[in-house]
Amino acid sequence: MQNVDAVNSDFIEKEPKMNYLTNGFTLKSWLLTKDHKRIAIMYLITVSAFFLIGGLYAATIRLELLTPQSDLLESGTYNKVFTQHGIIMVFLFLIPVIPAILGNFLLPIMIGAKDLALPRINLLSLYIYWIGGALIMYALMQGGVDTGWTFYTPYSTTFSNTYVMATGLGIFINGFSSILTGLNFIVTVHTMRAPGMTWFRLPLFVWANYATSLVMILGTPVVAITVLLLALERIGKVGIFDPAIGGDPILFQHLFWFYSHPAVYIMILPGMGIISELISNFSRKKIFGYEFIAFSSIAIAVFGFLVWGHHMFVSGQSIYAGLVFSFLTMVVAIPSAIKMFNWSATLYKGSISYDTPMLYAIGFMGLFLVGGLTGLFLGSMGLTVHLTDTYFIVAHFHYVMVGGQVLAYLGGLHYWWSKMTGKLYSEFWGKISAMLIFVGFNLTFFPQFILGYQGMPRRYASYAEELQVLNIFSTAGASVLGLGMILPLVYLTHSLIFGKNASSNPWMLPGLEWRVPSPPPTENFESTPIVTWEAYDFSDENGLDLEEARRRHLATIV
Amino acid sequence: MAEQHNNHDEHHEHEEHIGIPGYLVVFGILVVGTIITYFVSLLDLDGMLFPGANTLVALLIAFFKMTVVVLYFMHVRWQSNLIWLSAVAGFFWMAIMFAYTMQDYLTRSTGVFGQ
Amino acid sequence: MVNVNNMATHEHDYHPPGLQHQFEDMKQQEESVALGMWAFLVQEIMFFGGLFTAYLVFRSRYPMAFAAGSNHLDAFLGGLNTLVLIVSSLTMALTVYYAQKGKRMMQVWLIILTMLFGTTFLVVKYFEYSDKYHHGLVPVTGLNKRTKAADPNAPKTEGTYVNTRSEFQWHDEKGDKIILEAREKGYLTPHEEIGYFTNGELDNNKVRDKVRIFFWIYFVMTGLHALHMIVGLGIMMWLLWTAWRGAYSADYYSPVEMSGLYWHFVDIVWIFLFPMLYLLGRHFLAGGH
Known part of the structure; x- marks a missing residue:
C-alpha cells in the first residue's frame, strides 16, 4: 500500500475540506447525528466491544476444554459461559456486524445517495441496539443465563433459574434494531438510487445487504414474539411449551428456528456480498455472472425460510416434515454453490493482487467451502442422527460464521478502512494477521470435526480422556486465532494516529465509493452523481488510470 | 430513481x-x-x-x-406494484410459516413414514 | 477527486415544507416513507404471525377445549368492538381524505372522533378483561379475583366459585357436554382423547389445562392488539397536535396517511381476532344441543 500512496499522492488534497469526521467534535454532534457514517462508526465501536467480550468467553471455553475434567469451570458455570458466548456473538456481533457497520457506511455512498432514506430511524436502531445490548450485559453481570443461546423449552421456561427474562428482553429489544436497519436498507435501495444507478449496476454488496434486509424484516419479528412468549410463559406458567399439561415444546423450536435459521443467512449473506466485491476488485476483472450472484442472494434469502426444520431432525417432528426440510436444505445449497463457482470463475485469468482484503477473501472461499459442504452432512436426515449435538456441528457453524462472516467482515474492514477513516493501515501487519487468523482458525476448528465424528458432545465441560490430544490442538489453535484477532485492533488503531493519509482511491477501483474523498464529506457527494458505468467496470472510460494500477500490481509481485 | x-x-x-x-x-x-x-x-x-x-x-x-x-x-x-408486492409478501410469508409448521403437526402419528 | 465531470447539477432554491435533506424532491420522500411504512407493516404481520401459528397449532390439537373456552367470551362485546373499530377506520380514512384537501378543522374533528372510538374499544376491552378477572378466567395464577372460602360446603353457582388462591377456574357443564358429544360422534383428535380423559372418564383438571391454553392465547393476542391500540392513540395525539397547528396540506400530508395505514392495520388484526377467538363454539350454544 505504500507504493500506492506514492503513485497516488497527487490526489491527496493539501488542505482537506470538511469531512464527516471533522464536522462537529462535541459528544452531542455524535450522539444526535443523523449521518449514516457517524452511526456506522458508533456501531463499529460497540460491536467491536461486544466481539471482544464474546471472544473472551470463547477463550474461557477453550481453556476449560484443555483438560478432560471440568477443572477450570464447574459444569454450571461452563453452561453459562458457552451460552453467553453464543448470545453475544450471535445477537450482538454476527447479526449487526456487516449490515450495521459496513452496510450503514457504504450502502448510501455505493448507490449515490446523501444518506439512508430514513436517517432518524437509523439513529433509533442504534439506540435500540444499545439498550438491548445493555440489558443483555446487565443479565450477564447479574449472574448470566445457562440455557444455550437457543433457549430450548421446557428447560428455559420451567427449570432454569438464571436470568432468562432479562436476556430474552434484551434479545427482543435488540431484534427491533435489526428490523429497523433492514427496513431502512430496503427503502433506500428502492428509492434513493442516483440517476443511472439501475438495479443491475448496483454493487453486489448492495444486493447482498438487500437480501439480508428481507430476511431481517420477515424473520426477526417472529423471534421477537417467540422470546416474548417464552418470557410470558416464565411468568404465567400456563404450560404452552410444557408437554406435561398439553403444551408443546416443539412449537417453541418451530417459532424459534423460523427466525433463527434465516438468521444464519443474515450472518453470511452480507459477508458473501463483501467477498463478491473483493474477488472482483482485487482480480481487476468484471465479476463473472453478475446476475447469477445477485439473484442467488435473493434465492438464499427466500429458500432460507423453508429449511428451518433441519435443526429439529431429532427433536420429535414428524419424519415427513424431516424429509421435506432435508430436501429443501439440499436445494438451498445450490445458490451458495453458484456464488462459489462464479467467484472462482472471476479469479480465472484475473490480474490478482494479494493485498490484505484479498487474503481474507481467499481464506473465506476455502473456509466457507468446508463449512457449506459439512452443512450438507448435517442436512441429510440419516447422517445427522449420528452428528447432532456433537462438536461436528460446532465446527460446521464456526466454519460458516467465523470462517465466513468474520473473515469477510475483516476483509471488508481493511478494504474500506481508508475510506472510513482516511488513513492507511500497515499492509505488512495486515497480511501477517490475515494469515495468522487463517491458520489459527483451521487449527482450532478442524480437529472439532474429528472430535464430533468420534462422538464428543457439545455443551459439556468434561469429555472422555482419549479425546484430549485433538482438544489440545484446538485450544492451541484458538490462541493463534486470538492473536490474529488482536493484531488488527492494534495496527488499525495505530493507523488512526500514525497512519498516512489515504487518497480518495488508494486501490484504484471504479466503484462509486472510491469517487468521493476519504473520508467522505457529510453529504457524501457535492452534487448527485449520474452513473454511466456498469458495476466492476475496469475499462478505460471510467476515469481510472489503469496503467498505474498495473504498475502497482507489478510492484506487489516484486 | x-x-x-x-x-x-x-x-x-x-x-x-x-x-x-x-x-x-x-x-x-x-x-x-x-x-x-x-x-x-x-x-x-x-x-x-x-x-x-x-x-x-x-x-x-x-x-x-x-x-x-x-x-x-x-x-x-x-x-405502485412495489406496495402491492409488500402487502402480499407479508401474508405470503405468514402462510409459509403456517404451512411448514403444520406439515409437521399434521403428519405426526399418522402411521405414514414409519411413525 | 476522480471523475467530478459527470456529476449533475441541480438547484436548491425552493425547499418545500417537510422535505428532508436527503431527498431530491417530495415525490421521492413520499415513496420512501410509504415503502418504509409498508415494510414496517410486513414485520407487524410476521410479529402477529407467530401468535397466529401458536393459535393454529393448539386449536388443531384441542378444538373442543377452544370452543368451550370461546363460549365464555362475550361475543356481543367482541362484535361491538369490531364495529367500533370499523367506524374508527372510517373516520381515519376520512381524516386522510380531508388532509389531502387541506381542510384543517375537519382533520382535527375526525382525529378526535377516531381517538374517541379507539378509546371506546379499550374501555370495552377493560370490561371484558375485568369480567374474566371476576370469573377466574385469567390463565395466570394470582391475577384472578380472590374469594374467601366462607363455607366450603356451600353450593357452587356459576361465576362465584371459591377461589382462595386466585387460580384459573374451570367448571363448565355445557363445555363438558360439547366434548362428550364430540366424542360420541368420533370427532375428537388423538390429542383430545388423551388430553381430556382419564381412564375413559372426563377429567376436569385435564380439560381445564387445555382451556387455560385458549385463554392464554386470547389474553396474549388481544393484549398485544390492545397495546398496538394504545400506541396508535399516542400517534393520534401527535397527529392531532400537528394537524391543529395546520402542518398538513395538499402538498404534504404523508404523516396523516402513514398513521392511517397503521390504524387500519390494527383494525385488520382485530377483524381476524374476532371470529378466531369469539365465535368458535357459538353454534353449540345456539343450536340447543
Whole structure:
C-alpha cells in the first residue's frame, strides 16, 4: 500500500475540506447525528466491544476444554459461559456486524445517495441496539443465563433459574434494531438510487445487504414474539411449551428456528456480498455472472425460510416434515454453490493482487467451502442422527460464521478502512494477521470435526480422556486465532494516529465509493452523481488510470 | 430513481380515490360483513356441510373484509406494484410459516413414514 | 477527486415544507416513507404471525377445549368492538381524505372522533378483561379475583366459585357436554382423547389445562392488539397536535396517511381476532344441543 500512496499522492488534497469526521467534535454532534457514517462508526465501536467480550468467553471455553475434567469451570458455570458466548456473538456481533457497520457506511455512498432514506430511524436502531445490548450485559453481570443461546423449552421456561427474562428482553429489544436497519436498507435501495444507478449496476454488496434486509424484516419479528412468549410463559406458567399439561415444546423450536435459521443467512449473506466485491476488485476483472450472484442472494434469502426444520431432525417432528426440510436444505445449497463457482470463475485469468482484503477473501472461499459442504452432512436426515449435538456441528457453524462472516467482515474492514477513516493501515501487519487468523482458525476448528465424528458432545465441560490430544490442538489453535484477532485492533488503531493519509482511491477501483474523498464529506457527494458505468467496470472510460494500477500490481509481485 | 422521475406529473391525480360516498360504501360492506359473521357463527355449518365449515366461512368473511380495508382504506388499489408486492409478501410469508409448521403437526402419528 | 465531470447539477432554491435533506424532491420522500411504512407493516404481520401459528397449532390439537373456552367470551362485546373499530377506520380514512384537501378543522374533528372510538374499544376491552378477572378466567395464577372460602360446603353457582388462591377456574357443564358429544360422534383428535380423559372418564383438571391454553392465547393476542391500540392513540395525539397547528396540506400530508395505514392495520388484526377467538363454539350454544 505504500507504493500506492506514492503513485497516488497527487490526489491527496493539501488542505482537506470538511469531512464527516471533522464536522462537529462535541459528544452531542455524535450522539444526535443523523449521518449514516457517524452511526456506522458508533456501531463499529460497540460491536467491536461486544466481539471482544464474546471472544473472551470463547477463550474461557477453550481453556476449560484443555483438560478432560471440568477443572477450570464447574459444569454450571461452563453452561453459562458457552451460552453467553453464543448470545453475544450471535445477537450482538454476527447479526449487526456487516449490515450495521459496513452496510450503514457504504450502502448510501455505493448507490449515490446523501444518506439512508430514513436517517432518524437509523439513529433509533442504534439506540435500540444499545439498550438491548445493555440489558443483555446487565443479565450477564447479574449472574448470566445457562440455557444455550437457543433457549430450548421446557428447560428455559420451567427449570432454569438464571436470568432468562432479562436476556430474552434484551434479545427482543435488540431484534427491533435489526428490523429497523433492514427496513431502512430496503427503502433506500428502492428509492434513493442516483440517476443511472439501475438495479443491475448496483454493487453486489448492495444486493447482498438487500437480501439480508428481507430476511431481517420477515424473520426477526417472529423471534421477537417467540422470546416474548417464552418470557410470558416464565411468568404465567400456563404450560404452552410444557408437554406435561398439553403444551408443546416443539412449537417453541418451530417459532424459534423460523427466525433463527434465516438468521444464519443474515450472518453470511452480507459477508458473501463483501467477498463478491473483493474477488472482483482485487482480480481487476468484471465479476463473472453478475446476475447469477445477485439473484442467488435473493434465492438464499427466500429458500432460507423453508429449511428451518433441519435443526429439529431429532427433536420429535414428524419424519415427513424431516424429509421435506432435508430436501429443501439440499436445494438451498445450490445458490451458495453458484456464488462459489462464479467467484472462482472471476479469479480465472484475473490480474490478482494479494493485498490484505484479498487474503481474507481467499481464506473465506476455502473456509466457507468446508463449512457449506459439512452443512450438507448435517442436512441429510440419516447422517445427522449420528452428528447432532456433537462438536461436528460446532465446527460446521464456526466454519460458516467465523470462517465466513468474520473473515469477510475483516476483509471488508481493511478494504474500506481508508475510506472510513482516511488513513492507511500497515499492509505488512495486515497480511501477517490475515494469515495468522487463517491458520489459527483451521487449527482450532478442524480437529472439532474429528472430535464430533468420534462422538464428543457439545455443551459439556468434561469429555472422555482419549479425546484430549485433538482438544489440545484446538485450544492451541484458538490462541493463534486470538492473536490474529488482536493484531488488527492494534495496527488499525495505530493507523488512526500514525497512519498516512489515504487518497480518495488508494486501490484504484471504479466503484462509486472510491469517487468521493476519504473520508467522505457529510453529504457524501457535492452534487448527485449520474452513473454511466456498469458495476466492476475496469475499462478505460471510467476515469481510472489503469496503467498505474498495473504498475502497482507489478510492484506487489516484486 | 431514474425511472421514478418520469411520471412526476401524475402524482396529484389520484388523490380523490373513491371520495366520501365510496368510503361510506366500504364502511357499509364492513358492517354488514361483521353482522353476517356473527349470525353465521350461530348456525351449525359443521353439521350441515362438513366439519370446519364454520371456521372456513368466518375466515373467508374476515379475509374479504381485510381485502376491502387494504384496497380502499389503505389505498393499495392506487399504489405502485412495489406496495402491492409488500402487502402480499407479508401474508405470503405468514402462510409459509403456517404451512411448514403444520406439515409437521399434521403428519405426526399418522402411521405414514414409519411413525 | 476522480471523475467530478459527470456529476449533475441541480438547484436548491425552493425547499418545500417537510422535505428532508436527503431527498431530491417530495415525490421521492413520499415513496420512501410509504415503502418504509409498508415494510414496517410486513414485520407487524410476521410479529402477529407467530401468535397466529401458536393459535393454529393448539386449536388443531384441542378444538373442543377452544370452543368451550370461546363460549365464555362475550361475543356481543367482541362484535361491538369490531364495529367500533370499523367506524374508527372510517373516520381515519376520512381524516386522510380531508388532509389531502387541506381542510384543517375537519382533520382535527375526525382525529378526535377516531381517538374517541379507539378509546371506546379499550374501555370495552377493560370490561371484558375485568369480567374474566371476576370469573377466574385469567390463565395466570394470582391475577384472578380472590374469594374467601366462607363455607366450603356451600353450593357452587356459576361465576362465584371459591377461589382462595386466585387460580384459573374451570367448571363448565355445557363445555363438558360439547366434548362428550364430540366424542360420541368420533370427532375428537388423538390429542383430545388423551388430553381430556382419564381412564375413559372426563377429567376436569385435564380439560381445564387445555382451556387455560385458549385463554392464554386470547389474553396474549388481544393484549398485544390492545397495546398496538394504545400506541396508535399516542400517534393520534401527535397527529392531532400537528394537524391543529395546520402542518398538513395538499402538498404534504404523508404523516396523516402513514398513521392511517397503521390504524387500519390494527383494525385488520382485530377483524381476524374476532371470529378466531369469539365465535368458535357459538353454534353449540345456539343450536340447543
